[in-house]
Amino acid sequence: MLAGAMSSRADIRIEPDTPENLEATTEEELLPLYKTMLSIRRLEEASAKAYSVGKIGGFLHLAIGQEAVCTGAVAALRPEDYITSTYREHGHIYARGVSARAILAEMWGKKTGVVKGLGGSMHMFSKEHNFLGGHGIVGGHVPIAVGAAFKAKYHGEKRVSAVFFGDGSATIGGFAEGLALAALWKLPVVFICENNQYSMGTPLYRTTAAPDITQRALAHDMDRDRFDGDDVIKVKRRIALAVERARETNRPTLIEVRTYRFRGHSMSDPGLYRTREEVAEWKKGDPLVRAKRRLIEELGVDEEKIKAIAAEVKDEIADAVRFADTSPASDSYLPYVIKE
Amino acid sequence: MPTMNIIQAVNNALRIQMAAEPKSIILGEDVGKFGGVFRATSGLYDEFGEERVIDTPLAEAGIIGAAIGMAVYGMRPIPEIQFSDFIFPAFDQIVNELAKFRYRSGGQYPCPVVIRTPVGGGIRGGHYHSQSPEALFIHTPGLKVVIPSNPYDAKGMLLASLRQDDPVLFMEPKKIYRASRGEVPEEDYTVELGKAKVVREGNQVTLIAYGAMVSVIEEAAAKAAEIGISCEVIDLRTLMPFDIETITESVSKNGRAVMVHEAPQTCGFGAEVCTSLYERCMAHLEAPIQRVCGFDTPFPYSLEHEYLPNADRVLGAIRKTLEW
Ligand SMILES: Cc1ncc(C[n+]2csc(CCOP(=O)(O)OP(=O)(O)O)c2C)c(N)n1
Ligand SMILES: [Mg+2]
Numbered sequence: 001m002l003a004g005a006m007s008s009r010a011d012i013r014i015e016p017d018t019p020e021n022l023e024a025t026t027e028e029e030l031l032p033l034y035k036t037m038l039s040i041r042r043l044e045e046a047s048a049k050a051y052s053v054g055k056i057g058g059f060l061h062l063a064i065g066q067e068a069v070c071t072g073a074v075a076a077l078r079p080e081d082y083i084t085s086t087y088r089e090h091g092h093i094y095a096r097g098v099s100a101r102a103i104l105a106e107m108w109g110k111k112t113g114v115v116k117g118l119g120g121s122m123h124m125f126s127k128e129h130n131f132l133g134g135h136g137i138v139g140g141h142v143p144i145a146v147g148a149a150f151k152a153k154y155h156g157e158k159r160v161s162a163v164f165f166g167d168g169s170a171t172i173g174g175f176a177e178g179l180a181l182a183a184l185w186k187l188p189v190v191f192i193c194e195n196n197q198y199s200m201g202t203p204l205y206r207t208t209a210a211p212d213i214t215q216r217a218l219a220h221d222m223d224r225d226r227f228d229g230d231d232v233i234k235v236k237r238r239i240a241l242a243v244e245r246a247r248e249t250n251r252p253t254l255i256e257v258r259t260y261r262f263r264g265h266s267m268s269d270p271g272l273y274r275t276r277e278e279v280a281e282w283k284k285g286d287p288l289v290r291a292k293r294r295l296i297e298e299l300g301v302d303e304e305k306i307k308a309i310a311a312e313v314k315d316e317i318a319d320a321v322r323f324a325d326t327s328p329a330s331d332s333y334l335p336y337v338i339k340e
Numbered sequence: 341m342p343t344m345n346i347i348q349a350v351n352n353a354l355r356i357q358m359a360a361e362p363k364s365i366i367l368g369e370d371v372g373k374f375g376g377v378f379r380a381t382s383g384l385y386d387e388f389g390e391e392r393v394i395d396t397p398l399a400e401a402g403i404i405g406a407a408i409g410m411a412v413y414g415m416r417p418i419p420e421i422q423f424s425d426f427i428f429p430a431f432d433q434i435v436n437e438l439a440k441f442r443y444r445s446g447g448q449y450p451c452p453v454v455i456r457t458p459v460g461g462g463i464r465g466g467h468y469h470s471q472s473p474e475a476l477f478i479h480t481p482g483l484k485v486v487i488p489s490n491p492y493d494a495k496g497m498l499l500a501s502l503r504q505d506d507p508v509l510f511m512e513p514k515k516i517y518r519a520s521r522g523e524v525p526e527e528d529y530t531v532e533l534g535k536a537k538v539v540r541e542g543n544q545v546t547l548i549a550y551g552a553m554v555s556v557i558e559e560a561a562a563k564a565a566e567i568g569i570s571c572e573v574i575d576l577r578t579l580m581p582f583d584i585e586t587i588t589e590s591v592s593k594n595g596r597a598v599m600v601h602e603a604p605q606t607c608g609f610g611a612e613v614c615t616s617l618y619e620r621c622m623a624h625l626e627a628p629i630q631r632v633c634g635f636d637t638p639f640p641y642s643l644e645h646e647y648l649p650n651a652d653r654v655l656g657a658i659r660k661t662l663e664w
Binding site: 057058059109110117118119120122123136137138139140168169171172173174199200201202206207208273329330331332333334337 | 369370373374377395396397398399400401402425426428429463464465466467468469635636637638640641642643646647
């Protein structure tokens with residue numbers, strides 16, 4: 001189990017009961033997930049570099065350290081399922097299949113970006129990928145994901161709507177109202193709280209009297225689950241349980257995945273509110289390191305194969321950076337306000 | 341006299357208020373230990389303690405609602421909304437509760453809450469770290485709305501806001517938080533609310549702005565002077581109640597005016613200023629009043645330099661009033 005500023009127990013329980021052996025995996029399953037996580041990490045490292053030389057403006061929120069959550073969760077969903085996320089969404093949209101090129105070009109404010117350079121890092125959408133944002137207002141997106149689930153149920157589509165949010169978001173009205181509606185209307189929503197222990201500079205125990213976020217589900221007689229997010233396979237399996245329950249029975253679930261961001265809240269945050277030791281402790285649970293170790297030690301994957309993947313990822317991101325660098329700047333913000 | 345930027349001036353005013361008035365508390369997201377995302381409350385947590393400088397959960401409606409409850413029984417809460425883009429979860433509390441509390445209670449419950457919030461663009465923050473929603477609040481009877489343009493006014497008007505009995509939305513132009521520097525007395529002083537300031541005198545065209553746009557119209561006035569056009573520059577400072585006398589006098593004298601703000605033009609505060617001027621100075625006007633504003637679009641990420649009014653756009657408007 002991971003230690004941290006707030007190490008209350010994770011993995012405490014799942015309702016309904018958790019089956020055994022959820023973490024067993026194969027090379028065929030884990031290797032691509034490892035590659036996705038590595039791409040996300042490299043993509044975010046490239047964006048940090050670009051930010052430091054002014055190619056990206058404003059605010060840049062990295063999820064380095066949290067890659068297993070978005071990667072595992074998206075793997076548990078089908079392409080037709082809806083995904084709604086926060087401003088810390090690079091990993092979610094990448095895992096969903098949007099290219100590193102389109103993502104970086106967006107951050108660079110280029111015409112070739114996934115929303116034509118109009119939004120930047122925090123505000124990405126891709127209708128083609130059923131990716132419903134990239135949301136900058138904390139909590140505001142939660143009822144929107146609930147509405148998307150309503151539509152899916154209304155049309156009998158057997159689609160699930162997954163919504164990601166942070167631990168800090170658990171105290172805002174949009175979240176509380178979205179949760180209440182999904183439970184009341186029995187909608188196929190999976191609420192995924194990425195508990196990275198901090199809301200900006202404030203640790204979870206200072207923002208809520210009930211740091212087990214999933215307790216909010218009890219008020220609505222909703223299923224819930226809570227676990228550590230360092231193992232991508234575990235994340236995938238546990239979230240899959242909720243996804244299939246939603247798909248088959250329209251029961252929503254509130255899930256809290258405990259994780260940690262290795263860097264500051266955004267690029268401008270030096271992270272002085274936490275100790276080096278704390279960060280070092282959590283880094284021991286680096287999801288990339290863990291996945292790699294499992295591949296090599298447990299599944300006997302050849303290290304050369306992993307090196308080859310790393311080389312591919314390096315090329316992919318270098319190509320995306322070149323693409324973003326050489327793409328034309330976004331040249332108009334006037335269209336798209338209303339239908340012309 | 342020490343030199344301060346706007347953040348330091350705000351910080352200094354807050355420190356004076358907290359020391360002088362035990363009934364004042366500060367509350368908001370990351371205002372305590374962290375010192376605020378712009379460092380405006382830096383050091384106050386250590387000086388006044390966690391009981392008085394309170395890190396709240398992410399809950400804007402809760403922050404403002406709780407501040408109202410404190411204020412109606414005599415406290416002087418100073419909530420911070422981290423960016424004015426995040427004020428909307430609290431919009432109901434501000435518009436329906438805070439602004440109308442005195443009125444609804446037949447005068448029994450004045451509600452002296454001073455909400456501080458950074459406003460405006462200029463930091464490439466995109467859709468949700470750049471907006472200028474002041475007109476929505478000016479449109480809400482019962483609120484005062486203040487946007488200073490320099491450190492001296494920021495300190496003096498913040499202290500003035502804290503020493504009167506009605507709710508104030510105190511909006512701090514984040515673009516010039518650090519860029520605007522000037523001499524600020526250490527001691528306690530106030531700058532009267534509701535008074536505009538003539539920053540530069542001139543006898544051909546009156547330029548009116550507030551907040552970060554004041555330096556833009558000053559720059560435009562300087563450029564205009566180089567080509568022989570004399571502009572008067574007025575900083576409105578308080579938007580509600582606004583100083584109609586000062587601008588009426590100036591526009592009546594010059595017969596030409598340009599109104600500048602970065603919020604979208606349609607139904608922006610400029611619309612009210614212009615109409616008020618037409619009502620009072622129609623006979624003196626030589627040309628229609630020009631507006632140079634943000635465009636009627638969401639705030640753009642990559643093209644903010646085009647969106648925000650600049651000196652050249654203002655100069656174009658100045659010419660237009662002269663060539664009419
Ligand atoms: C309504 C609203 N209030 C405040 C903010 C500013 N803000 C952005 S992120 C954040 C902290 C969110 O923490 P959490 O939900 O834990 O997500 P994390 O950033 O850790 O992923 C705050 C206060 C905002 N974006 N929206
Ligand atoms: Mg968090």
